[in-house]
Amino acid sequence: MINNDNKKGRPNKYTDTELKSILEKHVQENPGKITYLQLEKATNIKRHVWSRRMSHVINKLNQPIISQSLNATEHTLPLPNIDEYITRFENNKKGLRDGLYHLNEVIQSLYERNLELNKKVKEKELKEQQDIIKHYESLVVASTNPSVRREKEMRSNVISINDKNKEQSLSLDIKSNFSTLFDD
Numbered sequence: 356m357i358n359n360d361n362k363k364g365r366p367n368k369y370t371d372t373e374l375k376s377i378l379e380k381h382v383q384e385n386p387g388k389i390t391y392l393q394l395e396k397a398t399n400i401k402r403h404v405w406s407r408r409m410s411h412v413i414n415k416l417n418q419p420i421i422s423q424s425l426n427a428t429e430h431t432l433p434l435p436n437i438d439e440y441i442t443r444f445e446n447n448k449k450g451l452r453d454g455l456y457h458l459n460e461v462i463q464s465l466y467e468r469n470l471e472l473n474k475k476v477k478e479k480e481l482k483e484q485q486d487i488i489k490h491y492e493s494l495v496v497a498s499t500n501p502s503v504r505r506e507k508e509m510r511s512n513v514i515s516i517n518d519k520n521k522e523q524s525l526s527l528d529i530k531s532n533f534s535t536l537f538d539d
Contacts, residue, residue, distance in 0.1 A: 368400075369404070377400070378412060379446075379447075381397055382447065382450065383450060389413050389416055391405045437458070
């Protein structure tokens with residue numbers, strides 16, 4: 356340990372514990388990002404004192420509280436660490452409230468992102484189904500043309516209407532007329 360008698364330069368006006376106490380009080384009164392200029396104006400303690408002696412504490416306070424990441428497609432989403440909020444703000448109700456508001460915002464953004472992704476998935480599935488329907492419709496229509504059948508190497512019409520099924524084809528009762536298609 357270094358003895359105070361051997362130190363060169365001016366003695367410190369404030370101890371580290373006093374600076375931490377002042378910093379805690381400032382954080383309680385002024386939530387958000389902490390800057391050295393802001394501290395100097397609020398406490399009348401020079402910026403260089405804060406940056407030299409309390410930079411590690413200030414940097415820690417300015418970092419977002421993150422516990423883990425949620426992998427959502429290509430994006431990584433930080434999740435707040437609730438235990439860290441409680442220990443960090445146990446004597447600071449306003450800080451805890453702000454932390455919980457942040458947590459609420461993260462949950463809300465996750466919910467909104469989930470709704471967007473669900474909507475995109477449904478739209479994609481609907482488009483795929485519509486494409487399949489269009490493909491089969493064009494196949495049915497094309498199968499009635501003999502030249503198209505030869506081109507696509509089809510033996511006969513996909514749907515053929517003859518005297519036997521003419522009445523059924525005109526009826527709108529599809530389930531009873533084509534019962535083989537709807538075997539449950």
